[in-house]
Amino acid sequence: MPPSSPSSSVQAAREALAARLREIRLDAGLTKRELAVRCGWSEAKSSRIENARTAPSDDDLRAWCRACETEEQAPALVAANRQADSMYVQWKRLQRTGLKQLQKANLPLFGRTRHFKVYCSNVVPGFLQTPGYATALLRAIATFRGLPDDVDDAVTARMDRSAIIRKSGRTFAILLEETVLRYRLGDAGVMAGQLGSLLSAMDLPSVSLGIIPASAERIMWPIESFTVFDDERVDHEPLSASVKITAPDEVVQYLKAFGELHRHAVYGAEARALILKAIEALH
Known part of the structure; x- marks a missing residue:
């Protein structure tokens, strides 16, 4: 562990x-x-x-x-x-000027990356967030950490950054735990919009979206959410810090974990069924 x-x-x-x-x-x-x-x-x-x-x-x-x-x-x-x-940068330092600048901090990294691997065990990844969902999440973060209230500007910056998912020349392999579909950030309307957006994202040619069913018999346990950039760098974000990993032997461990988690995921019609089931549970 x-x-x-x-x-x-x-x-x-x-x-x-x-x-x-x-x-x-x-x-x-x-x-x-x-x-x-x-x-x-x-x-x-x-x-x-x-x-x-x-x-x-x-x-x-x-x-x-x-x-x-x-x-x-x-x-x-x-x-x-x-x-x-x-590798360890305290969130307090990263966020001292609010959340807007944090959304812009990785723009150069996103711009030069061609292949993204994303695993999320807690929230919908930023690439796929709707404005409503992002607002609920970022407002909760700002409140919890006592940050300057620039949530509206931060959401705009996040949406601008997320536009990269629709640009050619990049691939996004994304894995979500089914529980992410059930965690409510915002009201039922916000969640319904977010889940519907996930269904639409599955039609994007650059996106491969897999859902790991809660009922799956596992050999790879749920771990912290992480993003892999071109198989060379891993970022993950526990509660108190942002951790950057570039040592090849450690990056390999995350790539192996992603591969194992991928084996547990369902795609296509099965993934859509899990999302639709989560939408139905909102009513």
Whole structure:
């Protein structure tokens, strides 16, 4: 199971990097003191890095690899180190100016991405949200976090960003847990409009929408919602943070999870039936 919080994920990433550096040193047959001499720093620094008490710089990692004659490993270690620094960004910092700017923050990423994989276990993904649903969701977020009230502007920005789903040259593989169809954000009219919009989205040539039935016998449990960009980056958003993942070995885990979740999903007529059933339950 993954660490229990984004902050523990960061610490786990740093500890994994430290453990790998220790393995490299031991494989090279060096003591901490010998490595320190070769790197030109104190033995205490080697110890702090190996015990994940001091985060190494990119230059530290390159020096470590040179000292151990494993320079080919430096690029991967540098990438892992940078991810540990940037993977966790507190929502309070991201949202300090309100929700509108947050909607615009990823526009360059969305613009250059050609293949999206989206799994949602809690809400309809932003790509497919109606203005009414987005308003209910973003207003709830703004209220919960005590943010400036720019919900109307944020909804407009989200709708503008979501227009990308209708542009050519991109694909969207989207998986929803059936429970997402039942969670009410907004009144029955808002939910009916949102569910109807999902039916329409299924007709878009760029969209593959699968629903994972609540009754499905599973080998892959429901996990946090996430988006994969061109199989190279994963973003997921727990309550207190935004987590960005770029380390290839971790991205692969999410791709594997997406593949397993895809096996549980139904498509086409079966998916439509689940959406229609959710619409009927509103009355």
